Amino acid sequence: MSATLADPADSRARLGFRAGLAGAVLLLAALPALNTLPADHALHVSDFIVSVTGKWICYAILALSLDLAWGYAGILSLGHGAFFALGGYAMGMHLMRLIGPRGAYGHPVLPDFMVFLGYTDLPWFWRGFEHFPYAMLMVLLVPGALALVVGFLAFRSRITGVYLSILTQAMTYALMLAFFRNDMGFGGNNGFTDFKELLGMPLGTPGARAALFYASLIALVASFLVCSALTRTKYGRVLTAIRDAESRARFLGYDTTRHKLFAFVLSAMLAGLAGALYVPQVGIINPGEFSPGNSIEAVIWVAVGGRGTLVGAVLGAFSVNALKTWLTSAAPDLWLFVLGGLFVAVTLLLPRGLIGLFGGRRKGRDA
Amino acid sequence: MTLSTFTRRAALAGLGGALTLPAIRPSLAQAAPIKVGVLHSLSGTMAISETALRDTVLMMTNWINGRGGLLGRRVEAVVVDPASNWPLFAEKARELLQVARVDVTFGCWTSVSRKSVLPVFEELNGMLFYPVQYEGEEESRNIFYTGAAPNQQAIPAVEYLMGADGGEAKRIALLGTDYVYPRTTNRILRAFLNSKGISDADIMEEYTPFGHSDWQGIVARVKRFAGEGKRTAIVSTINGDANVPFYRELGNQGIKAEDIPSVAFSVGEEELAGIDTRPLVGHLAAWNYFMSVQSPVNTDFLNMWRAYINNPRRVTNDPMEATLVGFKMWTQAVAQAGTTAVDAVRTAMYGQKVDAPSGYTLEMHRNHHLSKPVMIGEVQANGQFNIVWKTPNAIQAENWSPFIPENANRRRG
């Protein structure tokens, strides 16, 4: 009973569905191009739309990664924001090192915040981040390693369900408190800002914005394809089996710990990637990204879109964030009611999420 | 009482939706309005401080429209809610500048929110007025800082504590919330204290997380620190939310201002409104304005504010005054420049003067900071401050502190 067991009679609908997806990707891909049209052109898209869409794409990757863990492996992580933030911090450290002597104090090596907090040397864990490939490696490795440790300990002791959720929430909360400390060497509450360039492109220019936009879009499509291929393999089916009946899968001889661990680590790495793409686009990373509320919000995108379907996760990330962007300007005092009401309504009335409205095809029971 | 507040708030919320604004005069309605962005958190942790600033800006737009608008055009506020979320601040800043196309923005409270929007304002050449005291070490051509730099608040306050009137403190406990403003301020203060002959052994420094509520241990440690036979004082850079539990603990552990006075840089009339101040009489705060200032401009300010907010007991505070000063200064600069174009207004801003509610005439300098008077107030039983010391004149901001040695080789921009 999983999404991979396709009904042959369904194939035409699936073809249409895929065409729709491809259309959506093309539409997104056209945005930066339309941005270059003159401002009075009917099809002109403003910088704001491009940058805000770029941000949503990163959120969509995060939602996708969460859906892999929750929707397919039954691991409801309330700490995915931590992996996202760690990826973001790794990218942020790279961007900070690239500022070089252009900081306010003109120090050749140390970022501004270290200068005015009286650092004399670069802390050891900052070494190497001036190299892009090393930073990218860290973007994946640091969240992956954390997920490996937490996941190994948790899955081995068979912590599941609500307990696992609370555990991951405590993880992100502890990281938030730790990163808020200025003594950690990550800039404390102010985090990192005022980035100058990435891979030789000056940030804050339309060219850089378009490049980051396309990088994120490619990352989204690639992650989508990887996840959707993965869920079709035997491995993916075992994962779904574990989600639906873990004990039974274990008794059938599958090493459920290893299966879940792989999914969790992969998911954390994807979240880290999303964070890394997010930071240069919004121009700031600070410990607020670790706040438990952010992780819960990400879960809500997936739930609103429809968990257990990759398209649903992406749809949820886009629609909730678009709504939030719109409402925080259109109804600054009341938007929390609308958004809160939406979460209530979706959980009560649309257990399969928005995708359920389109006859989405998630099957199987809750963990 | 609460119900009526609710309906009023709800009505205001409708207003906040932004585009409906005060009675429009027919003559003003013809030209396109001048737009003022309001970028203050209305939800999340910072709403507690920032909603009053949103209301101040709305009050000022009312005020200017009541005087016939600006350049013959109506002034219209565009309110957004960045929800105490720093990346959202950057997004909303871009939206204000590119979608709503505002001519000027008033906003931000925390340093991190300002740091988050700064690249956006620089990229799009916008203009932001930032009304809160901060750690300095910044100067953007797109931001006007109407709050205090450390030399306009922290250093005079510590000098007062070390003087005869303040109790001749010889030992200082620096307590703060762990973020950049307290860290930088305390670094500057430590250098200052060392220069005055107070050694590191007589300085205690301790940081707590945001919203810290259990102060038992720290207050007990301060008492112990004070038990070394030298006059001791507390310098608090504790952020808004954590102050109520801190002062409650101070009162309950019997720390009287006569024995261990404390001076705070982030506690104003709004914060005291949540505390029973009777046990705290005599503790100090340093600001550039207190509601208890006796001046005709301040009386007007109080009357206008209470009429606008429709509550005769609402208090004013320093960042509200800074917002008001910034707004008035901007309207003067626009009138002088004859346009709202950012570059022209920026040039017109330099040297602009405003008679502030603090009773002083404040001037905007080329370093984008105001000259400000420094005042020290003692908490009174009624939640107001009794001004016990103030500078004779407004003093200029040193946004690049001479007490941070690295500033010596800073590149001059």
Place this chain on the structure above:
Amino acid sequence: MPRLLVLLLLLLAPLQARGQEAFEALLPGLAGGFAQQAQTVERLGTLGDPRAAAVLRALSDGRLLKRPDGTLLLRDGERVTEFPGGAAADAAGAEPVRINNRVRAALRGALGRLSLLSPDAAERMAAAEAVFRSRAAENIPLLEAALARESVAAIRARMELALAASRLAAGQDDAKRAAISALGASSSTEARAVLLEARAGNPALGAEIEAAVAAIDRRLEIRRAAETLFQGLSLGSVLLLAALGLAVTFGVMGVINMAHGEFVMLGAYTTFVMQEALRDIPALAPWSLPLAVPAAFLVAAACGAAMERGLIRHLYGRPLETLLLTFGVGMMIQQAVRLGFGAQNREVTSPPWMQGTLELPFGVMVTQNRLWILVFSLVVLLLTVAAIRLTRFGLEMRAVTQNRRIASAMGIRTGRVDALTFAFGSGIAGIAGVALSQIDNVSPNLGTSYIIDSFMVVVFGGVGSLAGTLVGAMTLGVVNKVLEPYAGVVLAKVFVLVAIMLFIQRRPRGLFALKGRAAEQ
């Protein structure tokens, strides 16, 4: 007694002679600059004029007014009189004389000296305390006189300390030695400070002072350990209160209520509303805090019942969905309160019996409000246990959680029990809000900061076990406070969180695992 008076008169006689004109000549100084005010206060305090106490007290309370021409008025309730003189006067145009810390310290010393012989024991105690802090030569004869007639042991002890402090400040070396040993026998940080202060001026007595300080330090060490323990238990009691409601809704019912913190916040606001509502009813106003307890319980319980019946019951068996739903509800409650009451903090005052510190044996000082909250949390815990163990409702509740179908078959209306249980847990959260209003901000964000800690307490203690919640909360509180001086506030908290995470790996069911439920899920 007569001898004492003679002594006093002898002492004050030379001053008394020119007291009359000196007193009036000094008065304008009270309205001068702060330095002049402080000097004037000190001189008035030693002048011996009987009118001094009244005017100093008025100055201290802000009841001394000054006219623009410099004449002084005394306000006593509604009545305003000229001072000196006593003729009724009009207060128009007069302003209260302002003082600062320096003047206030001088006032405290002067008033202390003047009330050392007061008939009121509490006043004498405060006076001894004040004189201890002012330590000056002129205190010595006064204190000796006061000691001669003092009969209350505690006040005597305080006066002897004050006398020692004053002698150490201005006496002969022999007297100083006696003073040092008297101070060294106490166990107060203030005495320690006095000793250390005297060290610089008395190099000859350095060794004695060091020894006395060391003796105090030894006693303080024990006292500090006791105080740290209390601080830990106090933090634990706050965690216990915050987590107890969750232990019912989450532990017993398995509902993850992310709006739990908002129910706590509603309880705190109920306290505020009660205080405002009762402010004008003199008979009830002092009782607003105790009365807020049932009120907060009812308000939060009603919200909880409404939420359970309206929303949560549709999602039983899907704990993760309830999590999202309640998160949404929490957002809405928070914003509703923010719009209704404003985003600013609301002031909830503490009743007098919850202010200040209480001295336990061995000089251990505990703050009254925290002590009461500790006691209160234990009472709430006992009542909760009693409600679950001893009442019909508790029996039904346990039956439904253990086996819903059979309970239903036995005629228990499970829906009603669900609603009542959830209301009960929410009500306890409301009660927690009443306690938290005494130590934390009453603001819309109040609950947010407690929710994660509460979950950690419940999971650490063992889901479904109230004893576990108690032990969990207290352990976390004490460990936190013991670590704090070494690691700092933030790292202590991080360490505790990491330790819990590791602990849960070892014992996934917490400290007090319920037996027989492990196979579930």
